[in-house]
Amino acid sequence: MTMKADERLNIDNNEDSLEWIVEPLLMWYKKHARILPWRKNHNPYCVWVSEIMLQQTRVEAVIAYYNRFMKSFPNVRTLAEAKEETVLKLWEGLGYYSRARNLKKAAEIICEKYDGVFPQDYKDILALPGIGKYTAGAVSSIAFGMPYSAVDGNVLRVITRLNEIEQNIQNEKFRKEIGNRLEQVYPKNHCSEFTQSLMELGAVVCLPNGAPKCEECPLNTKCRAYKNDTWQKYPIKKEKVERKVIEKTVLILSDSGKIAVRKREKTGLLAGMWEFPNVDKKFHPSEIEAWLQKQNIDVICVEKHKNVKHIFTHLEWNMHCYKVDCKAKDNIYQWVDAEKLNRDIPLPTAFWKCL
DSSP: OOBOTTSOOOOSSSSSOOGGGHHHHHHHHHHHOOOOGGGSSOOHHHHHHHHHHHTTSOHHHHHHHHHHHHHHOOSHHHHHHSOHHHHHHHHTTSOOTHHHHHHHHHHHHHHHHHTTOOOOSHHHHHTSTTOOHHHHHHHHHHHHOOOOOOOOHHHHHHHHHHHTBOSBTTOHHHHHHHHHHHHTTOOTTOHHHHHHHHHHHHHHTSOSSSOOOGGGOTTGGGOHHHHHTOGGGOSBOOOOOOOEEEEEEEEEEEETTEEEEEEOOSSSTTTTOEEOOEESSOOOHHHHHHHHHTTTEEEEEEEEEEEEEEEOSSEEEEEEEEEEEEEESSOSSEEEOHHHHHHTOOOOHHHHTTO
């Protein structure tokens, strides 16, 4: 019998405890943990950077970014002293660029307040920019071996399927309750492995997309969703808000082999990043010419390039891209060659698609 949302939370089959999952998870993780670059050691800086990168991003996509980032910024101090543009350029393509800015801000605070040594106290870690309860728990347990849980989508999927829990996993009270129950059973001297084993099980066995690999799961003997073949029902999430769709015209302006870019506003979506000239409207070619003339740009040729779609969390851009050969009378844009664009300009993925 499944639990209803208004019933008292009971996240074990027999008792109000999750202690039974500890030993099989640790044994399974010891044999099956993936070899990942941030698992080479428990350096808190490495754990922190990897966890920030992994937010909203697949492990496969993160590995190359992580290796490049660590090569450029091998420790907190090198990150703190780096130029923001350099950090953003290395982050280019990962999205959610506030994560990169907060990494740098936090690194500066660690250098100023803790002399470049990553703080060990949970509350001090939580107080750093860009770090919430999940990341603070992950760093505290993985790097410092403390019994703090890191409850993410992977962990919630495992726990709700184990017990067919009919709770909205986006409910903060529910997530906190799961975290509290897990912390009650954290194994002494194995906090790091326990946190990672839960994450790993959700990532590679109790899968988010497609059928889980239940036959390979070390917890399948007591999993209700496995027993009742109800895995598709869990976890329960509230319905997604429909994305707002914006029609955009994006212009690849070329003057003597150089391309026009400009910096976005310091606040809002893609704040402070670079972009190609664009407007939130679907332009006809004749409208493009008139719009550019107002900016003292003489149009030589307008050529339809392609249509591109880019999806953000709650927003979708339908981009109508044009190549424009032109002559600029005033420097209202920065004109860069291909080498500089590739090397120095942090351009979001949405605009790279236009090329």
